[in-house]
Amino acid sequence: xxxxxxxxxxxxxxxxxxxxxxxxxxxxxxxxxxxxxxxxxxxxxxxxxxxxxxxxxxxxxxxxxxxxxxxxxxxxxxxxxxxxxxxxxxxxxxxxxxxxxxxxxxxxxxxxxxxxxxxxxxxxxxxxxxxxxxxxxxxxxxxxxxxxxxxxxxxxxxxxxxxxxxxxxxxxxxxxxxxxxxxxxxxxxxxxxxxxxxxxxxxxxxxxxxxxxxxxxxxxxxxxxxxxxxxxxxxxxxxxxxxxxxxxxxxxxxxxxxxxxxxxxxxxxxxxxxxxxxxxxxxxxxxxxxxxxxxxxxxxxxx
Numbered sequence: 001x002x003x004x005x006x007x008x009x010x011x012x013x014x015x016x017x018x019x020x021x022x023x024x025x026x027x028x029x030x031x032x033x034x035x036x037x038x039x040x041x042x043x044x045x046x047x048x049x050x051x052x053x054x055x056x057x058x059x060x061x062x063x064x065x066x067x068x069x070x071x072x073x074x075x076x077x078x079x080x081x082x083x084x085x086x087x088x089x090x091x092x093x094x095x096x097x098x099x100x101x102x103x104x105x106x107x108x109x110x111x112x113x114x115x116x117x118x119x120x121x122x123x124x125x126x127x128x129x130x131x132x133x134x135x136x137x138x139x140x141x142x143x144x145x146x147x148x149x150x151x152x153x154x155x156x157x158x159x160x161x162x163x164x165x166x167x168x169x170x171x172x173x174x175x176x177x178x179x180x181x182x183x184x185x186x187x188x189x190x191x192x193x194x195x196x197x198x199x200x201x202x203x204x205x206x207x208x209x210x211x212x213x214x215x216x217x218x219x220x221x222x223x224x225x226x227x228x229x230x231x232x233x234x235x236x237x238x239x240x241x242x243x244x245x246x247x248x249x250x251x252x253x254x255x256x257x258x259x260x261x262x263x264x265x266x267x268x269x270x271x272x273x274x275x276x277x278x279x280x281x282x283x284x285x286x287x288x289x290x291x292x293x294x295x296x297x298x299x300x301x302x303x
Contacts (some may be wrong), residue, residue: 001228068090070292071204074212078203078219087226095224099192100128102225105185106191108132114180115140127251132184144171182264185257189229193280197223197287204291229280236273 085095104120107130111118117139118132151164174180199222207214235242236258246269250256258276262269 011288074203074215074219075200075223078221079223081216081220082223082227085220086228095099095228096126098221099228101224102192102195103188104128104130105205106187106189106194109191110180110184110187112139113143114175114183115143116180116184129251129254130188135180140175144168144175147171182261185261185264188257189276190279192225193283196222196229198222198282199225200284200287201235201291204287226280226283228276233273233277233280237270237277 080180085091085098100122101120102123108118108120111130111132115137116132117136118130120128120130120294122128147164147168151168153163154161154164174183199218202208203215203219203222205229207218232242232246236246246256247259250259258269261267262272
């Protein structure tokens, strides 16, 4: 359906029906133009949430009490609470348990994805580890086929399908070679940093419930996990005492991940620490950039 509206050919101003000369510029002839009717629900700024997919929207961050963006306040509160899980005697154990859980789950997840059954384990006396069996070829082939299927299923979502396609093509070079052992060793600390990134992203975007307590808790967990990885990697680069502690601190007398990586790659522990320090320092800027580029529909607006 369209609306017929008359306007001046010279100045484009509106005219009254039946006029042949524009009163605004005194000379332009009137013409009739047809303009499409814009429905409110189809206006470009009125984006909606469809099914289970989150639709990116452009929105200005809410402002907090001090005029700061609201997500900044949750990040600041989380950063102030994070040291509690490092220095407080009772809560320090909670922080260690969270980090160990994420760390060992990272090992186990990568092992399963490479076709190696794995079991993470945590002892209450301060030890944690993950053991994996030899590769089961049928399991690895099923994972590879699953990646290919997901790539095809998500073919209409170009960025996701490209990422899945790259993973599908790279899978044999990782899962069926010695590279899977290096990936398994990287998965512990990388799992901590990945979980830290998710927590910081949730703190900035509202989490699952959009409650203030949840967002502060996400911020504290994210900064705690990211901070401990920056401290470890930086210590391996700059501190003799941290390197000496790392040499003898493996659970149940086992060798720590970065030491095994350094030997497998033919590198010094300082070089491995430098590489992982750069990764850790890039986590927050990356999360911040992604959050600013794509802001998701808040929890309370979903249907």
